Amino acid sequence: MTQSRKIAIVYVLAVPAVLLVILFERVAVLRVGSVETEMAKAGEVLRICDRAASLLRESELRPASAPGGAVIVPDQAVVSQLGDALQQVRELTRDEPGVQSQLRTLDLLVAERSSLLKSAMESRKNPASANSVAGAESRDQKLSGDIANLIAEIRKEYEMGLEHQGQTAAQSVRSAGAAILYGGFLTLWLVGVAAVLLFHDERARAWTGVERRVHTRILQELPVGVCLTTSSGVILYSNQAEDALLGYEAGELIGRNVGGFVSPTDADPAFDDVIDRLPPNQTWSGELGLHKKDKSYLEAASWVTNLEVAGKFYRVYIHNSESRPVHPAILEAASRVN
Numbered sequence: 001m002t003q004s005r006k007i008a009i010v011y012v013l014a015v016p017a018v019l020l021v022i023l024f025e026r027v028a029v030l031r032v033g034s035v036e037t038e039m040a041k042a043g044e045v046l047r048i049c050d051r052a053a054s055l056l057r058e059s060e061l062r063p064a065s066a067p068g069g070a071v072i073v074p075d076q077a078v079v080s081q082l083g084d085a086l087q088q089v090r091e092l093t094r095d096e097p098g099v100q101s102q103l104r105t106l107d108l109l110v111a112e113r114s115s116l117l118k119s120a121m122e123s124r125k126n127p128a129s130a131n132s133v134a135g136a137e138s139r140d141q142k143l144s145g146d147i148a149n150l151i152a153e154i155r156k157e158y159e160m161g162l163e164h165q166g167q168t169a170a171q172s173v174r175s176a177g178a179a180i181l182y183g184g185f186l187t188l189w190l191v192g193v194a195a196v197l198l199f200h201d202e203r204a205r206a207w208t209g210v211e212r213r214v215h216t217r218i219l220q221e222l223p224v225g226v227c228l229t230t231s232s233g234v235i236l237y238s239n240q241a242e243d244a245l246l247g248y249e250a251g252e253l254i255g256r257n258v259g260g261f262v263s264p265t266d267a268d269p270a271f272d273d274v275i276d277r278l279p280p281n282q283t284w285s286g287e288l289g290l291h292k293k294d295k296s297y298l299e300a301a302s303w304v305t306n307l308e309v310a311g312k313f314y315r316v317y318i319h320n321s322e323s324r325p326v327h328p329a330i331l332e333a334a335s336r337v338n
Helices: 003-058 076-092 097-124 127-200 202-206 209-220 240-246 271-276 328-337
Strands: 225-230 235-238 262-264 283-291 297-309 312-320
Touching: 003 076, 003 127, 003 312, 076 097, 097 127, 127 283, 127 297, 127 312, 225 240, 240 283, 262 271, 271 283, 283 312
Parallel strands: none
Antiparallel strands: 225 235, 225 312, 262 283, 283 297, 297 312
């Protein structure tokens, strides 16, 4: 098998590997975003259910503290706020038939109870109707209990859903991490070997101009930033994705030192020491801070490996700017599940 065929095979393997890593990462990020939305909705429903339960208790008919005193009829505004709270739950869960069915039952109970409270308030103004008000208390207790039970059922369903969503979020985070770690290692190794062979193998000098341009174009058009440096950090090559990511023109990075635009994040302050001690063909992966030409700053999922070719050491950087920070609520949910 010729050297050019070997390099072509490496590139054929590298391109789908890169695309698969990006695809898996994108799917995991979308899943996390979807779960985040569902968790926020569930949290809001739980908050409103708690408020509805509190309003229900405030609006109950209660006997006066003084012996023989009249029954205390709640403020009608509190009853109205209870209806508003249930309406908010209805709007949040309009795409959930089961909850909507429970809410329709709640509407009937709340309407019956509201009518009962209005009758009690009117009867209270008439001293001759004191017994009628007192009799309404037991009926109100029964209706309030039924309403409270339905609210508790809705709340329990969303508590269980929130726990399940937390587990799903944790699994999505783990899947994204695995895709970045293992897929990134494979991609880095393939791209690094191909890049070094392309530009530094002696037999590459025998390639025809057409073959060389084809291989160079493949590396140039990879959807991740690739940068090849010497062991001291002098940049020998960068593809167009790397140039665009950092805001430089084609070839403008050549000859610069990689330390001028790559820096570790606070999470890995010993990055330089770790990279220097990294054995050949082993990979470091994590977040790196990138300083763009316009002085702006971004963080990207990155992989770094040291390669030894013909007794010389090189270093390959790959940056993926599509990485997205995970929402703190998702990390908190993942930590609770784990």
